Amino acid sequence: MPIPSGAAGTDRTLLRDQAFRTLRTAIVDGTLEPGERLNDAEICEWLGVSRTPVREAVARLEQIGLVTVRPGSSTTVSALDVRATVEAQAVAAAMHELAAREAVPVLAPADLDAMVAANDGFAAALTAGEIDAAIAADDAFHGVLVRRCGNRRVTSVLDDVTPLLRRMERVRFSSLTGRSSVAQHARIVELARDGDADGAARANRDNWLTLRP
Template sequence: MPIPCRSAGTDRSLLRDQAFRTLRAAIVDGTLEPGERLNDAELCAWLGVSRTPVREAVARLEQIGLVTVRPGSSTTVSPLDVRAAAEAQSVAAAMHELAAREAVPVLGDADLEAMTTTNDRFADALDSGDIEGAIDADGAFHAVLVDVAANSRLRAVLEDVTPLLRRMERARFGSLTGRASVAQHARIVELARAGDAEGAARANRENWLTLRPDDSPDDSPEQEPHAPR
């Protein structure tokens, strides 16, 4: 029998993933604001998909803490939550530490150059007050190590926790200079170039934990922690 070109299951999976990525990006960049109600019909019209992939996408967003679902009542964009951000920050720091440890022994000159270039772009964005550019450059810097590590489990964990951190970043980054992170990035590159995997791993972890508040007064959603820079 001929092999089908595309199955219905694959179609739905692709639609679900597309809906998830679009909604996640809209929540992270503030298009969908904390507390905003999400209506299935409106989301379907916006995304151009049926209710099933939208509901599956929303369920996944709930799992990673970006939406709050009250069965039979409402679905809303989750508020910024200090405890959830602190937990995500700890996990992300550990994952990026592992990424550096696994990547450094096999980094090439092109990888090191890419890290240097993105750190320069990060510094320029900070100097010009370009929050989005700084966030994108910071992500690109750390992505080099994650990509070279090629650890699918590690990547999957970061897929879950990073959006929450990026969301917090956008809420707070305008009040942060982030200049210390430029030097921290440069130190990571220096250690990586020297082949010091353990040193680079520790420096990468410290970079993600640098702006953790020394003391969080409480767990109220209104108080957001500094995101890692």
């Protein structure tokens, strides 16, 4: 038989990943609410893709706990699962602790400046009540350490567990309790600037453990 061209597989993978990211974002930001039923045909029309990448994306969303699939019946956006969120929080905290421990020894001044700028943006967004901007700034802050640690496994694990925490973050960052993260971020930067990898790692872990379901 002829050897299949790699282009078709690559295109399908890209479509699947695009569908996954779009649906994940819509679930996390509340566009698709808990309990809402997902219809393949409607999603295909919305995203402009065929059923195959949509079904593959939905299967991946089920694996990370964002949708519930009842074969032959329905697919719905999962309700906020407290136990699953607690489990995801513990894993995320451990990964961010590892990221900081490995990243601090190789941080450049520009990295520290980026973390300070992200924390300033985070504080401003919280004050303005701009929750999406606050989450983006928080991502930017922690993203410096995740990128600089150079551990692809950390990135992979966080890609799976972080979406489960996003809906909880929206609640936290919309309340006054989220303001404590600004000071915690500043402490992480201070420890990193001093070259205290273990201290920064512990502070980073504790920051993630303050997110309470």
